[in-house]
Amino acid sequence: xxxxxxxxxxxxxxxxxxxxxxxxxxxxxxxxxxxxxxxxxxxxxxxxxxxxxxxxxxxxxxxxxxxxxxxxxxxxxxxxxxxxxxxxxxxxxxxxxxxxxxxxxxxxxxxxxxxxxxxxxxxxxxxxxxxxxxxxxxxxxxxxxxxxxxxxxxxxxxxxxxxxxxxxxxxxxxxxxxxxxxxxxxxxxxxxxxxxxxxxxxxxxxxxxxxxxxxxxxxxxxxxxxxxxxxxxxxxxxxxxxxxxxxxxxxxxxxxxxxxxxxx
Amino acid sequence: xxxxxxxxxxxxxxxxxxxxxxxxxxxxxxxxxxxxxxxxxxxxxxxxxxxxxxxxxxxxxxxxxxxxxxxxxxxxxxxxxxxxxxxxxxxxxxxxxxxxxxxxxxxxxxxxxxxxxxxxxxxxxxxxxxxxxxxxxxxxxxxxxxxxxxxxxxxxxxxxxxxxxxxxxxxxxxxxxxxxxxxxxxxxxxxxxxxxxxxxxxxxxxxxxxxxxxxxxxxxxxxxxxxxxxxxxxxxxxxxxxxxxxxxxxxxxxxxxxxxxxxxxxxxxxxxxxxxxxxxxxxxxxxxxxxxxxxxxxxxxxxxxxxxxxxxxxxxxxxxxxxxxxxxxxxxxxxxxxxxxxxxxxxxxxxxxxxxxxxxxxxxxxxxxxxxxxxxxxxxxxxxxxxxxxxxxxxxxxxxxxxxxxxxxxxxxxxxxxxxxx
Numbered sequence: 001x002x003x004x005x006x007x008x009x010x011x012x013x014x015x016x017x018x019x020x021x022x023x024x025x026x027x028x029x030x031x032x033x034x035x036x037x038x039x040x041x042x043x044x045x046x047x048x049x050x051x052x053x054x055x056x057x058x059x060x061x062x063x064x065x066x067x068x069x070x071x072x073x074x075x076x077x078x079x080x081x082x083x084x085x086x087x088x089x090x091x092x093x094x095x096x097x098x099x100x101x102x103x104x105x106x107x108x109x110x111x112x113x114x115x116x117x118x119x120x121x122x123x124x125x126x127x128x129x130x131x132x133x134x135x136x137x138x139x140x141x142x143x144x145x146x147x148x149x150x151x152x153x154x155x156x157x158x159x160x161x162x163x164x165x166x167x168x169x170x171x172x173x174x175x176x177x178x179x180x181x182x183x184x185x186x187x188x189x190x191x192x193x194x195x196x197x198x199x200x201x202x203x204x205x206x207x208x209x210x211x212x213x214x215x216x217x218x219x220x221x222x223x224x225x226x227x228x229x230x231x232x233x234x235x236x237x238x239x240x241x242x243x244x245x246x247x248x249x250x251x252x253x254x255x256x257x258x259x260x261x262x263x264x
Numbered sequence: 265x266x267x268x269x270x271x272x273x274x275x276x277x278x279x280x281x282x283x284x285x286x287x288x289x290x291x292x293x294x295x296x297x298x299x300x301x302x303x304x305x306x307x308x309x310x311x312x313x314x315x316x317x318x319x320x321x322x323x324x325x326x327x328x329x330x331x332x333x334x335x336x337x338x339x340x341x342x343x344x345x346x347x348x349x350x351x352x353x354x355x356x357x358x359x360x361x362x363x364x365x366x367x368x369x370x371x372x373x374x375x376x377x378x379x380x381x382x383x384x385x386x387x388x389x390x391x392x393x394x395x396x397x398x399x400x401x402x403x404x405x406x407x408x409x410x411x412x413x414x415x416x417x418x419x420x421x422x423x424x425x426x427x428x429x430x431x432x433x434x435x436x437x438x439x440x441x442x443x444x445x446x447x448x449x450x451x452x453x454x455x456x457x458x459x460x461x462x463x464x465x466x467x468x469x470x471x472x473x474x475x476x477x478x479x480x481x482x483x484x485x486x487x488x489x490x491x492x493x494x495x496x497x498x499x500x501x502x503x504x505x506x507x508x509x510x511x512x513x514x515x516x517x518x519x520x521x522x523x524x525x526x527x528x529x530x531x532x533x534x535x536x537x538x539x540x541x542x543x544x545x546x547x548x549x550x551x552x553x554x555x556x557x558x559x560x561x562x563x564x565x566x567x568x569x570x571x572x573x574x575x576x577x578x579x580x581x582x583x584x585x586x587x588x589x590x591x592x593x594x595x596x597x598x599x600x601x602x603x604x605x606x607x608x609x610x611x612x613x614x615x616x617x618x619x620x621x622x623x624x625x626x627x628x629x630x631x632x633x634x635x636x637x638x639x640x641x642x643x644x645x646x647x648x649x650x651x652x653x654x655x656x657x658x659x660x661x662x663x664x665x666x667x668x669x670x671x672x673x674x675x676x677x678x679x680x681x682x683x684x685x686x
Contacts, residue, residue: 053441054441080438081435091489092434100427110426110427
């Protein structure tokens with residue numbers, strides 16, 4: 001495994017409706033680790049993930065994945081959105097959803113081959129959901145739906161996985177299944193980045209943590225980040241000056257960077 | 265009678281029948297995706313918005329030239345979509361308001377142009393009204409050829425983007441993150457909706473075209489749990505409805521086709537709402553009846569168990585049972601069939617299986633009372649009504665969890681013994 005960081009975030013500032021919600025984030029996530037993006041509600045965790053996945057355009061800064069631009073390594077990255085963002089009443093069964101992981105963005109007239117089916121079956125086995133493969137997705141519990149999402153992601157056979165709150169609304173059995181799978185993935189050299197809001201479990205789950213509260217409070221190995229000072233800083237509230245200047249930027253329609261400086 | 269059905273012998277009739285069925289099926293396939301993307305209103309906006317394109321095409325060609333009218337309709341349809349998107353993006357108007365504004369403005373403009381066409385003295389000018397409500401009987405084989413070519417293009421395009429479009433419809437963020445060109449897919453779907461609308465103008469008419477885009481999909485959803493089945497069902501439903509409308513149009517040529525197609529679709533909708541598995545009214549009614557039956561049965565066996573608790577006797581007089589509110593000979597027969605009871609003379613004997621069942625329900629009742637009292641801190645005299653219903657609902661694994669949470673308790677809040685299987 002190379003020493004290139006799986007993800008390198010450089011001076012990233014991002015806003016929603018012109019109001020900055022992430023300020024000058026600068027950090028690296030190593031390869032082959034379980035990485036947590038941890039912080040209180042509204043601290044910009046999902047926004048950071050969306051910027052990494054190119055779903056939002058940052059106001060300044062950039063992200064490198066395996067040392068490259070996202071577009072050239074997309075096939076090595078898999079993203080698991082929050083479970084609530086999709087309509088689980090969609091007409092599809094478990095197998096249909098997992099096979100979506102095999103669709104090819106570069107091809108018209110996509111076909112599903114036997115190999116794709118084998119990969120999907122394998123993915124379902126790894127999340128202990130194979131017996132449900134013909135079940136409609138609305139009939140699953142929240143935890144089972146999450147496992148289906150993860151199976152779809154596994155079917156993409158990526159090297160880097162980004163998951164948004166996979167433990168929210170999940171039963172104990174699913175939590176165990178997901179956790180042991182994550183460890184298994186790490187041991188086979190995959191990098192998994194997880195957005196997580198619960199401090200209690202974050203310490204047990206992750207090797208490496210980015211502690212976030214609209215700015216980066218700390219980023220590093222879990223033992224180094226989990227100090228009472230840093231946690232106090234992250235969970236002790238927003239910096240009022242940051243919020244006020246953010247509101248000003250939105251109100252006055254001000255740019256975040258002067259012209260020509262957007263990438264720094 | 266004979267004269268009304270004489271068109272059955274005309275080859276033109278069969279061509280038009282198959283043609284409209286095919287065109288409608290194609291439109292419903294595209295409509296299935298707009299339905300699933302919750303853009304049903306968009307179909308209606310497009311259908312109304314293309315009228316200036318139709319009238320303009322007619323004026324430009326100077327006659328009823330189907331190809332030019334189609335192209336006019338498609339171009340103006342694209343303009344309709346673009347206008348709605350532009351307004352939504354540039355102003356603070358909600359998409360629904362933007363659609364309403366564009367729909368009514370373009371439709372008004374179209375009606376003005378239509379008046380110009382009608383007073384123009386051009387050949388076939390009076391026939392343009394067929395585009396508003398559809399008139400299958402007026403479709404000629406050469407019109408059908410033009411529509412069908414566009415329909416085939418729609419089907420092939422849909423097949424080409426079928427899987428990406430499915431992923432986009434289900435999970436947009438995931439599609440985008442994987443490098444699917446979501447904006448392009450949106451654009452292609454919009455053009456397909458416009459084209460699907462345009463191919464139906466003469467058979468169903470643009471005012472009711474939205475019904476053909478959305479209603480078959482909504483009907484199909486009630487009978488299917490997978491997309492592929494949904495597409496097949498909505499195609500068939502749309503084809504049948506269109507065929508029905510066409511037959512009526514030929515029987516009574518003064519009658520517009522579109523309204524009849526919509527009426528047939530509505531009939532399908534009513535039947536589906538009533539009969540659909542899982543979602544239908546009848547299914548729900550039957551499930552409710554079934555629940556009532558279970559409740560009555562379980563209440564009876566619980567009563568018998570309580571009788572045993574106070575008298576330690578497993579036999580009950582038929583007389584005594586008659587006093588209970590749920591008594592009916594049918595109910596007793598069903599309990600006997602379960603192996604819970606046996607009749608001996610004028611008495612009923614509770615069999616071991618019945619005892620077990622009565623014990624289980626009593627246990628569930630008392631566990632729930634205890635749970636409410638301990639964990640929700642309800643007053644002891646408030647817990648009984650809830651337990652009366654929950655005792656029928658508590659499954660084995662919930663009972664197990666209650667037992668664990670409460671630490672295998674001995675008695676309920678009213679100091680009654682909680683019975684276990686020994």
